[in-house]
Amino acid sequence: MQYCDTLIAPRWCVPVEPANVVLTNHAVVINDGRITDLLTLADAREKYQPSAFIEKPDHLLIPGLVNAHTHAAMTLMRGLADDMPLQAWLRKGIWPAEKRWVSAEMVRDGTELAIAEMISGGTTCFSDQYFFPEIVAETAVDLHMRAMVGTPIIEFQTAWAVDTADYLRKASDLVHDPYADHPLVSTCFAPHSINSLSDESFIELRVLADQLDVRTQIHLHESAVEVATAVEETGKRPIDRLRELGLVNASLLAVHAVHLSDSEIELFAESGVSIAHCPHSNLKLASGIAPVAKYRDAGINVAIGTDGAASNNTLDMMSEMRTTALLAKATASDAATIPANVALRMSTLDGATALGLAQEIGSIEPGKWADLTCVDLNRLHSQPVYDPVSQLVYTARADQVTDVWIAGRHQLDNGRLAHIDTDSLLQRSNEWRDRFVASQH
Numbered sequence: 137m138q139y140c141d142t143l144i145a146p147r148w149c150v151p152v153e154p155a156n157v158v159l160t161n162h163a164v165v166i167n168d169g170r171i172t173d174l175l176t177l178a179d180a181r182e183k184y185q186p187s188a189f190i191e192k193p194d195h196l197l198i199p200g201l202v203n204a205h206t207h208a209a210m211t212l213m214r215g216l217a218d219d220m221p222l223q224a225w226l227r228k229g230i231w232p233a234e235k236r237w238v239s240a241e242m243v244r245d246g247t248e249l250a251i252a253e254m255i256s257g258g259t260t261c262f263s264d265q266y267f268f269p270e271i272v273a274e275t276a277v278d279l280h281m282r283a284m285v286g287t288p289i290i291e292f293q294t295a296w297a298v299d300t301a302d303y304l305r306k307a308s309d310l311v312h313d314p315y316a317d318h319p320l321v322s323t324c325f326a327p328h329s330i331n332s333l334s335d336e337s338f339i340e341l342r343v344l345a346d347q348l349d350v351r352t353q354i355h356l357h358e359s360a361v362e363v364a365t366a367v368e369e370t371g372k373r374p375i376d377r378l379r380e381l382g383l384v385n386a387s388l389l390a391v392h393a394v395h396l397s398d399s400e401i402e403l404f405a406e407s408g409v410s411i412a413h414c415p416h417s418n419l420k421l422a423s424g425i426a427p428v429a430k431y432r433d434a435g436i437n438v439a440i441g442t443d444g445a446a447s448n449n450t451l452d453m454m455s456e457m458r459t460t461a462l463l464a465k466a467t468a469s470d471a472a473t474i475p476a477n478v479a480l481r482m483s484t485l486d487g488a489t490a491l492g493l494a495q496e497i498g499s500i501e502p503g504k505w506a507d508l509t510c511v512d513l514n515r516l517h518s519q520p521v522y523d524p525v526s527q528l529v530y531t532a533r534a535d536q537v538t539d540v541w542i543a544g545r546h547q548l549d550n551g552r553l554a555h556i557d558t559d560s561l562l563q564r565s566n567e568w569r570d571r572f573v574a575s576q577h
Contacts, residue, residue, distance in 0.1 A: 141544060142166040143186035144178050146197035146510060148524040152485050153499035156477055158524060165183070169319075169544035173502055188546075192539070194347040194514035195293060196524045198480065199434040199499050200260025200282075200507035200540065201453040202487025205391045205441030206414035207266045209238075213251065213446035222359050222421045225264065230446060234267075236575055237568075238295045243268040245564045247275040252556045253451045255281065258509035259532035260542045262451075263389070263412070263441065263491055265326040265353060267296040270310055273321045280545050281386045282507060284491045285310070285352050286326025289341060300304055300337045304344060311348050319505075321544060322493065324351040324389075329358075330366055330374035338381045350426030351387045351492055353412070354378075356402075358392035359423045375400050384409060389490050391441070392417075396431075405435040410490035413482075415459045416450075417443030428460065429468040432478075439490035440483050454534045457483045461529055476529035510539035 143411035144166070149159040151174065163180035165173035175183070194483035210230075217229025243266065255260055264272050269287045287307035289300065297303040307325055315321045327333050328490070345352050356374055357363055357477045366374045375396070378384050386408030393411045396404070404411070413426055419573055431438050440460055442451045464474035474482075488498030497507045511532055513521055518531045540548035547554055 137185045138183060140165050140167045140172065140184045140186050140545075142188045142506075142541075143180055143184055144170040144190045144192070144197060144508065144510070144541075145180070146192040146195045148195070149174070149197045149500065150480065150492045150525055151500035152199050152481055153501060155481065164500060164506070164508065166541070166544045167504060171500060171502050171504050172498060172505050177504070180554065185382050190539070192196070192510050192512075195538065196511045196513055196528055197500070198258075198511065198528070199484040199497065199507050199540065200509045201258045201457075201483050202439065202491065202492050202498060203254060203262040203441055203451065203453055204389070204439035204487045205414055205443060206250065206262050206264060206451060207446070208250035208264050208272060209243040209263065209266050209268075210439055210444035210446040211249040211451070212242060212565065213248040213444075214449045215241030216446060216447070216572060222423055223236055223361065225421060225447065233499075233572060233575075234294075237572065238267050240268050240271050242568065243254070243271045244275055245568060246559075247272050248279065249561055249565055250445065250451055250562055251275065251279050251281045252447075252498075252553055252558065254453075255540050255542075255547050255553060255556075256537065257452050257454055258511065258537040258540060259451070259453050260507040260540060261487070261491070261493070261497060263324075263327075263353065267294055269307075269323070273310070273315060273323070276321055280320065280542055280547060282320050282497065282505075282542055284322045284324060284351075284476065285315070286324050287311075289325060289327045289333065291335070291337060298402075300333065300340075304337075304340060305475045308344060311350050322491065324353055327352070327354050329362070330377060331362075332367075335381060338378070338383060342382050345387065351389060352383060353389035354509075356393055359421075360395055363395055373400070375377070375395075375403065379403065388494075389439075392423065392426070393431075394418055394426045401431060401434045401436065408437075410437040410439060412439050412441040412490060414441045414443040414448075414456075414465070415463055416456060417447045419459075420449075421447055425463055425467055427467050429464045429470070429473040436488050437486055438482055438485040453483055453535045454532055455462060455538070458529055476523070476526045479529050480525055506541050506544040508539075509537060512536045512538050540555065545552045
């Protein structure tokens with residue numbers, strides 16, 4: 137008999153890798169934060185003596201969901217500038233509020249709110265892009281959340297940095313120390329968009345990214361207006377400019393990527409670029425609908441993200457997964473495209489691949505971190521269950537997530553956040569609302 141930390145026994149287990157596998161009456165064994173075994177429950181009972189034995193007889197166990205793109209601290213701007221086109225939303229709603237209120241305190245409180253929401257909905261890893269990234273990283277560590285922290289790089293002064301050189305210096309410092317080999321936090325460069333930097337600054341960023349071996353994420357071809365403006369100002373589509381600057385490669389995560397030509401699709405596939413698809417944000421800001429099935433058919437790795445709560449307005453990866461599948465079917469005029477198992481893979485292992493973390497998370501395999509999500513399918517709207525993966529994608533809601541583990545730590549225990557003071561968090565969120573409202577008058 138071997139001792140282990142935790143043994144989880146759900147009714148169904150979907151490891152994601154290998155694909156199209158649904159295991160029944162199996163158990164996942166966790167030790168020192170990692171998955172050490174996946175075997176039948178009968179064998180597990182004979183082989184292991186766990187410190188914690190968790191039976192979930194009506195539940196589906198999946199890898200933790202990976203939110204491939206968000207701006208966590210913007211939870212505090214949820215609903216602040218709704219029903220506005222993208223450029224007006226930015227220029228009249230978001231940027232003035234950020235100029236007035238972005239601070240280390242705001243980022244900490246907003247990120248904590250985001251992490252609480254994401255864990256409650258089954259997300260165990262998020263890729264962030266916002267100011268004060270060192271605060272985002274600290275908050276993720278404090279709350280035991282996995283994060284890819286993107287360091288913003290632009291050419292104008294904000295509360296976090298003075299100019300491009302300052303952004304790049306602070307970004308490099310964050311990459312070097314203390315997160316170079318951290319078990320929960322990874323870092324990357326995150327220039328906001330193609331028009332946020334000069335060619336010279338992009339070249340400097342590329343050199344640093346190569347030297348430090350870190351990834352880059354950028355909002356790219358999000359709207360038709362963005363592409364048309366770039367052509368008018370530079371004579372080049374944004375992707376053409378990035379390609380000439382040497383940034384279109386396997387380390388690039390293109391966020392949104394709604395408007396790609398056939399040749400750009402081919403370029404992304406050949407270069408190994410990943411895409412972070414954010415369907416709800418794109419719908420709400422009327423940016424368009426990305427032809428995800430076409431991208432995947434071309435060989436592009438497509439992950440799913442929520443974007444920030446100011447433009448979504450939730451960080452609910454369960455609903456994002458469902459919308460991804462439905463929109464893909466409609467745009468491809470093919471009900472068989474992006475089936476449920478593919479939508480789940482996009483939300484887990486493909487997300488991990490986009491962040492360079494596929495060797496560590498994204499599937500239930502021995503040796504990987506125990507980032508796991510348990511979903512209760514014993515609900516009226518999820519019954520009867522013919523295919524648990526179909527029920528997960530097409531019927532399940534975030535409030536059906538009952539348990540979440542991150543690196544083996546039980547973060548959501550039977551629907552309760554185990555290590556976050558929600559009363560304090562709600563109070564601080566309301567205080568921020570009052571500040572934002574007062575500044576508008």
